Amino acid sequence: MLKRYFVTGTDTEIGKTTIACGLLCAARRTGLTTAAAKPVAAGCERTSEGLRNEDALALQAQCDPALAYELINPVTLEAAIAPHIAANEEGANLTVELLAGGCLQVFDRKAEFTLVEGAGGWRVPLNPEQTLADLARELRVPVIMVVGMRLGCINHAILTAEAIAADGIELAGWVANQVDPDMSRPQENLATLKKLIQAPYLGYVPWLEDATADLVADFLDITPLV
Template sequence: MRKRYFIAGTDTDVGKTKVSEMLLTRAGQLGLSTLGLKPVAAGAEQIDDHWSNEDARALMAASSVKLDYAQVNPVLLKQPIAPHIAAHQEQKRLSVQTVSGYCRGTFMTTQADFVLVEGAGGWRVPLNFNETLADVAKDLQLDVILVVGMKLGCLNHALLTAEAIERDGLKLAGWIANCIDPEMAVRNENIQTLQRMLRAPLIGVLPYQNEGEDAPENWVNPAIFA
């Protein structure tokens, strides 16, 4: 049975890509074929005469199914700013229909057991003045995994985002506590608070990692892959 999830974050810079990498890696260790997609990315650099996004490259490296860059990241915007503003500066038009169409095309032409579609920023990041990236998850009818960056203020962000996901009619399959601040006070108490208040299971706690450090093998509940 194939599993597909939309990876959402409580904010920008909460570690959606790192968590996605770790999920893809763990799924691969369990014998599943894997694919990570970043349909919209804002922020690019030129490498060997080609523009690309760091997060998209990371997902490609962590995926066992190898695709061309344009299939993984069909909408690449050069400036690391809100996608709808970056698109306007480049005279491009973003829409749910277009972004969802790219994803559906990839779903139809590739066979992977475990697929992640990573969003950009938080849940309500605009694609244009009428649509947001949340509408892509809705259009594709994907269950959502919420990445909570464990830092001061995360409780409010997590509760509001979970509420928005539920109001949009999507299933919050679970949430992951990503320990991005090694000096966060009362981190465990914050995690426990969210466990009591979020109507979705805690499926993993990703410890703070130094550069090049691997995550512990058992950091995530394997039920998310089944």
């Protein structure tokens, strides 16, 4: 059976891509074919090949068999700001239908383990009427939640999990990612999260100076996903 998931986070800059790459690497280790989509990315840099996003390139490196960049990241925005604001400034039309169409092209490759990475958190707007949560609902895929381990993470995680449930979408699992190396009582916070989040726990990734996909994969258990 083909496994497909939407990766969201409790906030921006909490390591969604780092964890997504680790999950893809872990899947590859088990012999599964992998694919990824970053349907919209803000903060792209101009290159000789066009606009490129660092996160999308990291995801591309974990796809086996290889996927073209344009397939992984069809909507590229230069400004490193909220996608709907960047799209408005750059004349792009962001809709669920547009982004879902790009994701379905990745799904058509029929990789055994596919991840779609959102941007920012669960309720990030695409336009005045739609959010990235609507994209996950349109794709009809379960969600993996990345919890950024820093002050306030318990509140953010519970609110995000509640919002996912309210949208009628399955929370397939969650990962705790240490984004603040100086966070007080990380293990106590983790223990609380384990009690409060009613979904499979996929692992705790400590603060890593060089968070390569291979290293991150060592801390993850994808058994509940595959």
